[in-house]
Amino acid sequence: MTNTNASSYQHLLRNNKTWVDSKTNNDPTYFNDLSKGQSPEFLYIGCSDSRLPINMMTNTDPGHIFLHRNIANMVHQNDANLESVLEYAIHSLHVKTIIVAGHHKCGGVAAALGPKTEGVIEDWIRPIRSVYADNKKELDEHACTADRLSELNVIAQIKSLTQTRPFLKALSTKNAPNLVGWVLQLETGLIKDIPLPLDEWKKDEILPQTFVNTP
Ligand SMILES: [Zn+2]
DSSP, rough: OHHHHHHHHHHHHHHHHHHHHHHHHHTTTTTHHHOOOOOSSEEEEOOTTTOOOOOOOTTOOOTEEEEEETTTTOOOOOOHHHHHHHHHHHTSSSOSEEEEEEEEEOOHHHHTTOOOOHHHHHHHHHHHHHHHHHHHHHHHHSHHHHHHHHHHHHHHHHHTTSSSSHHHHHHHHTTEEEEEEEEEEEETTTEEEEOOOOOHHHTTTTTOOTOOOOO
16 A cells, blocks of 8 residues: 555545544534434435535435445346345335436446447446437437436436336335436536436336326
């Protein structure tokens, strides 16, 4: 480890102590209260990109957002990691809303627009190549193909989420959480809400007619 790395690493611990002090100076029982439990209103599924601190971007305190992150905010079927997060968030924490958030300048999306490679990431991002193929004309004509593909990928991943076992179980008991699609615009810091084709999904029987989305 270089001195620079050691310094950066020590910096993390010093910052942590400063943060703890600032919290407890304002509220001496802050961490005691926080440790008693959680009842987050939101499940957030986002990209692992280091530039997306969603609590900072939404100015929310610990306890508000249950988090799952992976490269390019993917919802693969039979992903035990994500499905266990979904099951716990929906059926134990009873979150009200699930947010799937992509972002502009996403490396995973950019990789899906590039040549195929050997390795695990290629398998992981393969569904994004399908999103591109299904929307090639619109995407090729867009001013920023990759950023628009990030938006369409959010819609595709929410569609996939509706077919996961935990969400299907919630639909069967008419207790499904609301669904929200976001794209985080790195170039401005602003969050863009992405309209979801819920009526189309109901028509195609991907969602039941009884599904109500009121985030
Ligand atoms: Zn990304």
